[in-house]
Amino acid sequence: MNNQLITQLASNCFFVKGAKKNLIIDLQNNEWYHVDFDVTKEKNYSNGQISKEDLDYMLKRQILIQIPKKIKKHFIPTPTSFDVPSIIEAAIIDRNESSTYSLSSTLAWLDNLIVKFCQVRFFSDAQLSEIIEILECVKKSNVESLDFIVPYSKEISDFLEENIGSFPKLHSVIFHGSPFNLNELTVYKKRRLYMMLQLKNSNTCGIVHPGFFSKTKHHVLKSMNFNSCLYKKIGIDVDGSIKNCPSMKEKIGHINNAKELNYNDLKTEYWDIKKDNVEICKDCEFRYICNDCRVQVNHKNARPNTCKYNPYQNKWEGQKGYKTPISKTDL
Ligand code: SF4
Incomplete structure (x- = not known):
């Protein structure tokens, strides 16, 4: 029982929950992947909640890793704090x-x-x-x-x-x-x-x-x-x-x-003003890889007017059925 394998997200990957789709950001391979599953809910990736094909792919890319349960405590998550020594970077x-x-x-x-x-x-x-x-x-x-x-x-x-x-x-x-x-x-x-x-x-x-x-x-x-x-x-x-x-x-x-x-x-x-404080962007799975702009906005916490993505539909402008997302302050 001590050798039981568990499957977990690799420490170099971040899971981002979006309104319709979720994202895994893979810092090591410099990639991102849309995923339907939610790592904040699912404890066991091997129990059929992810298709075998997806599981095999993610194990091969080392997005998910399998480790003996008894050494899990040694795989600590990547710290999410940030700062730089420059006065201005x-x-x-x-x-x-x-x-x-x-x-x-x-x-x-x-x-x-x-x-x-x-x-x-x-x-x-x-x-x-x-x-x-x-x-x-x-x-x-x-x-x-x-x-x-x-x-x-x-x-x-x-x-x-x-x-x-x-x-x-x-x-x-x-x-x-x-x-x-x-x-x-x-x-x-x-x-x-x-x-x-x-x-x-x-x-x-x-x-x-x-x-x-x-x-x-x-x-x-x-x-x-x-x-x-x-x-x-x-x-x-x-x-x-x-x-x-x-x-x-x-x-x-x-x-x-x-x-x-x-x-x-x-x-x-x-x-x-991080993306988690920006209307609509805070619900978008791309919020930590996207660029921000606080100039081309309707108000201080509005999403950039230059964005043509609807995270509630997972569609870009031009795709069939696309609608411009509406923020609560616009209602
Ligand atoms: S600007 Fe658009 S693509 Fe970027 S995080 Fe906001 S909603 Fe998502």
Whole structure:
């Protein structure tokens, strides 16, 4: 009897209960699976509540594991707490033709906040000298990952292709308004994406689509505890105003006076709005892998207007029978 096997969810997997469907997020295989069963209710996966085919598949993928009952206590669940040592973890810097604030001073200030992830978005033509200035500043900083969103420029594209080895922190470059759509993932093992769509301002953000769902442990744990987009984030808009997100109206300060700001000035109420506090999203099985947006919303706790999913039907807009979900405050 002591060798009796029990079947349980692997510690690297999270079960998420949704209104109609449930989800298993597999952090190890970077996957998610829709499931009909409920691990919060079913104690024994072998008793016929899961089909043999599903059980075999999940055992093979190590989503479910079989262990002797007597050692069950050693398989502790993954802690779901989350925090990062940075004062500010991520930053977005926006530029257009009228931006006059200093890039190097901005990056130096962000480095003092121990920013790890930095995205720089140009909505009008960027000079190669600006791109190089940013790359050189980032090289010496705490930033671990740099992303550019920049209008298509053959000069910049050629420069990056020739010099990519000198800038290992460059994570991705999206060229918008390019004459072609082309996703070059293999050229120099960095992501370089060309898209024909022209990005004119910061409002072209906040897209909700399965292609943007993130199954990393970092994203999932952050979403369980804080806002997945805005927690410990800073946005510098095209005028140099400091905000939680560059698209927001609320200003925290200006980059010219940034040194006067302390941690409490930078922290906003949005940091703590997690998906479990958002109407409709709180019932959605995708809530810990989805992205959030607190700008394109009708009110503070509304789901993003850009979402086209109905978790009560398990249908995306365009699928037969789809209806727009209604939140209680809309009734
Ligand atoms: S309902 Fe919310 S959590 Fe679900 S897909 Fe839409 S935005 Fe994401």
